Amino acid sequence: MTRNYLLVLLLLISSLACKTNRPLTDPNYQTAIAQARKLVQDTRRDSHFPGIAVAVSVKGKLVWSEGFGFADIAEQEQIDPDRHLFRIGSISKPLTATGLALLYQQGKIDLDAPIQTYVPSFPEKEYPISLRQLGGHLAGIRHYNGTEFLSDKKYETVLEGLDIFQDDPLLHEPGSKYAYSSYGWNLISAAMETAAGEDFLSYMEEKVFDPLDLEHTFAEHMDQTYEDRVSFYELKNDQLELSPYVDNSYKWAGGGFISTAEDMIRFGNAHMHPGFLNEETWLTFTRSQTDNNGKMTNYGIGWRSGEDNKDREWFGHSGGSVGGTSFLAIYPEQEIVVVTLVNLSSARLNNLPFRIANQFLTQ
Template identity: 55%
Template structure:
């Protein structure tokens, strides 16, 4: 189906005003958080302007109470339907994985699944491979099951059952011996959903409703059926190379319900995140196991548990969460368990750079500022400038009010929090940045991934 342009350049100029006019609040905001809300709103508006996002919802909870929930822009640009965080349903992409992991956790609590037995115990029809594959390895992206290939991400084929979707990978060989490498795979979750069916004796989507969505009050979370009318479902948008916003291509996510096929709202995702801070929905044993980062057989950390990314952020605080990319939607779900802060953000554009917006929002609601080492701005002055990473990737370091910011390929700048050893780290905690003087002269920025043999060097231009 050809893309259809949906607005003119004049409409583009008006969109910023519409964000102000149609910004919607679903609940009164607690007065004690007003300063955090004002600062967070500014961060969101900055992100919207940078990406030209048609519609966005954000919700935040602290200690189990929602303290901010707001919609920006439109769920439907043509009909000018404003986003409402309490009901607008967005594609959540790979945030579907933690949802599916929760269903697996319920079965584990009930003693209906074992994590290390061959998957054929639950899915007898799945062909045996060169090495056995288990639920633990599948949930941790250590199984060797492949990810998308070619244009599969754009599939518009209807699959009527989990087993039909599983046919995409059933005849494929494993990429490596399970456990040896971390290799992200949405298709591995197809196999998990088939195992859930085998263990519980009912259809996967039915069990998700019974075991996860209904108990947690996630009344607007559902599969993204393309053959049904779904109330409050947003339209999906993308941008052309020239920057025009257009309707996203039609896709059918029935081939990957478990790994990337659900719709939800930010407020439903808040409920889901809150349920993983304390035992209750899942047992203490299961919750700790699901949120424990795995390692490869060689001991290399993966920063990923059972369906959740888990690690320390750039200030040393533990977080777990997941991002989700889909055709016409980018999602972030972030949980800081020690501070009991949950942030959920959803957009209806498939091309969005969040930068560190969700992390900075979380820190605003923690009530404690990001640690700021007493650095002399004069000492930082050599660092800002343009860099080339590994000789060909452009990056930039800038300074604002005594803080360093980093951007790559013209992306949204992210804050670099200083550490006592003189290094810097983004709030995600994914990398460590160090600035060094080169023996041959000039300055270089060395970027490393903690615990992993990944190192990128950028030379200042």
């Protein structure tokens, strides 16, 4: 009886320990971690972050994971990078792009077919629009107008979300110039539903989140309770205030997912090289597209790409949402992934993810 009691007590203590924000650090990277930690602490102080989760992997291994500050200021709840859910904003685009890439790889979708092939209800425009153009922000679909970014309306389906912009004219001839648009990804998710034969969120869970072990990655539903979701803040006159209520169901595919820093590390490592996707698909989605004049856009299909200040190639994505600022950076040659998640609108990162990466790249 005593042994059973002690066993239960030890298991309880162990489970409580797993709920702490104790940092994960690899002794082989002590110097890099110490320098990166100072960068994070200084940036958090100077930019007034309520909290930030940081995670870094090298050659597929998580070598640093740490939370700074608070998931909830009033409750003084410390950030845990393995547990706390942040709004990841436009990092949702690479997630959705992965689902699209699988359909492309399976021959279920043609990236260059007119969008009405998959979404017949979408009004025809002066020029045809393709999924490739939509995914690379070359289609001429507009971005947010006015207060749309603060929408608090619940949309039950992907098709409902198209009502926001589908009757508006194109900004320009598709392919002629780059113009960032999260709404283009609404249209992509509607096409994915047709190609997959199921609703977008179910498909993403079954084909992307579950296979990649993204156990803490979800479409945010405001009518659901998430025990570990952070509180969301904005900065006004150097004072932190709770962000206004929003419902991101109008843009799940392009900016409506929530996740943890460590889940995003797992996602980044799955795209470090061909593997989850075959090489042709991986290159099609990660390398830069060009406009009609041959100008590089530094954007593939759902993925940004470029070089840091040391001319090292990277790809990934930033994210901005109400109460959230995020960044995912992948260095394929050096096999390093860096993730930063902040529970603050328009947080001033000041190139923090690249400065963190530099500590590990130069060790």
